Amino acid sequence: MTCLMELQGKMANDRHFNQDHGSRRRVWVPGPVIVGAGPSGLAAAACLMDKGVPSIVLERSNCIASLWKFKTYDRLRLHLPKKFCELPMMPFPEDYPMYPSKLQFLEYLEDYAKRFGIKPVFEQAVESAEYDDSVGLWRVMSVGLKGEEMEYVCRWLVVATGENAEAVVPEIKGMENFGGEVRHTAEYKSRSGFRGKKVLVVGCGNSGMEVSLDLCNHNAHPSLVVRDSVHILPREMLGRSTFGLSMWLLKWLPIRLVDRFLFIMSWLIFGNTANFGLNRPNAGPLELKSKTGKTPVLDVGTLAKIKSGDIKIHPSIQSVGNHSVQFVNGRVEVFDAIILATGYKSNTPYWLKENRMFSEKDGMPRKPFPQGWKGECGLYAVGFTKRGLFGSSMDAKRVSEDIEKFWKAEAKHLSMTIARSFTLQPSFFPMFSCYDLEIASSI
Structure with missing residues (x-):
């Protein structure tokens, strides 16, 4: 990772990074940004929290698991037994049937989010996510329900929008x-x-x-x-x-x-x-x-x-x-x-400005399972294994373990230093001179 002084210098000198975007708010996220609040995004956030790594979850809809809630038929039940569909660190209730119904699964996901304190930022449609080589950070642009623009700046990006984001x-x-x-x-x-x-x-x-x-x-x-x-x-x-x-x-x-x-x-x-x-x-x-x-x-x-x-x-x-x-x-x-x-199909080609990890053709990781969960420059994927919820849980564990190593070694110190420096001397960060800077809290 770029050392703190080099990072500050690059941010100050990079015109592209510093150009005025009007009323857009910019938020520094100490941990990863997770795109998608479906089962994959929730699993990733919970596993990261278990490792002591804060994250923020962005969701374009107004609730978790919007695909399950709004775009599935009423008679739907899990096709696999519940023990193969549970998310990390929380089994299904014992009184649930072997193949839980749609409503039971949604209830399980709500309880999962509450148990781990996961509070996604809803109604944030991610329009683009791009790695800025000049500063070594991801820039995630989103638009709210009323057209308000946000920019999230982070070291790691977890793509959890899944294989079934858009109808074919x-x-x-x-x-x-x-x-x-x-x-x-x-x-x-x-x-x-x-x-x-x-x-x-x-x-x-x-x-x-x-x-x-x-x-x-x-x-x-x-x-x-x-x-x-x-x-x-x-x-x-x-x-x-x-x-x-x-x-x-x-x-x-x-x-x-x-x-x-x-x-x-x-x-x-x-x-x-x-x-x-x-x-x-x-x-x-x-x-x-x-x-x-x-x-x-x-x-x-x-x-x-x-x-x-x-x-x-x-x-x-x-x-x-x-x-x-x-x-x-x-x-x-x-x-x-x-x-x-x-x-359904993946929608990553529409918003993720990257073509090394994800294919532009189908929006899926280029590497086959089980290597498709990790890319370059702090990019990760959860829920693209073509193995359902079982595969999402496996990916979430791998991603959290990998990020934890970097977090403990460098990122936490860097994040705290940036936050402290801004609090004491805002002018020390000219990159934020035209923005309403916020330091994102953990989930």
């Missing part, structure tokens, strides 16, 4: 001409309003499967577009969760044999899913997840409805008309509504 809406020929309702699953809450209607669900991941089941169970007539091959596994095998059983088997067997076991068990339980229009990939479910991040579907009852014909399967869409959809096999059907279960 594919381009489908003629979709703009469709006369019925079109919505992404981010806008789907329940079957309300779809009773008796023919609904086309595009996408056969866990969300598409569950939305189709929800519609089917409440007197709608869903059809499901299956564009690619997909692994469908029972949620439980031999009295244990499929995920838990797989993790246990991987301790003793190579991934190839575990995949073979999962395939045989799935075939015994479901039969040949290709008979229902659900072809399996050539690679096994765990191998595919490891290489591409594509998650197998854990069935919660949808396959039985597909077998009975209550949920129809269609191939990819060729084009869309006023109320009709033509599929690549030439078949044409009429629908009242289309629901896009086409997933």
Whole structure:
């Protein structure tokens, strides 16, 4: 880290750093700035606090876990057993079911934030974050709900916006001409309003499967577009969760044999899913997840409805008309509504001014798991492992341990010196002469 006098000199001489930004307020953050107050951001803040490192969490919405609260359907439950989804240092309540509901998970996150005293700065949309080489610090620019501008200056930046920050809406020929309702699953809450209607669900991941089941169970007539091959596994095998059983088997067997076991068990339980229009990939479910991040579907009852014909399967869409959809096999059907279960993507390319750690193409770390959590110049990532909450917890622990080493060695002394120097002699910091300087308190 640059020594204190060198840092002060660079700040004073750097015109770019000192240019007047009008009414923008600038805040010096002694510890890391964490962008995102979802499960990943909360886990990172809690782990840092446990190490004695203060941080500040910025969140564009008005609450924690906004994706879970506002952009998930009501029937959603955790797909994995709760022991694989708990955040560091706080298990789920014992009276919670094995697969907690959406509301239970949100309650758990609220309790988690209270337990560790995490108080995010809400309604702060980060517009840019850029490392300033001249001073060796990150500059994080945000805009509040009323347009007020803020600049947070920090030594470390933790990106915790995750893989699912923005909805993916594919381009489908003629979709703009469709006369019925079109919505992404981010806008789907329940079957309300779809009773008796023919609904086309595009996408056969866990969300598409569950939305189709929800519609089917409440007197709608869903059809499901299956564009690619997909692994469908029972949620439980031999009295244990499929995920838990797989993790246990991987301790003793190579991934190839575990995949073979999962395939045989799935075939015994479901039969040949290709008979229902659900072809399996050539690679096994765990191998595919490891290489591409594509998650197998854990069935919660949808396959039985597909077998009975209550949920129809269609191939990819060729084009869309006023109320009709033509599929690549030439078949044409009429629908009242289309629901896009086409997933989400990272939004880091829109605001993070860095292209060494994160890919500009998909906004994901360039290095594969488990190396993708750390970049250069104090940049870190939590929640980009394609391994759900389990991966977020692992990243949060690694990040906190790494930052703790620097914090104990240099950063705390530097932060206190800067704060003390400003209190005693504000003119000592000409970089702040045009700003309302604040020293951020810990969370």
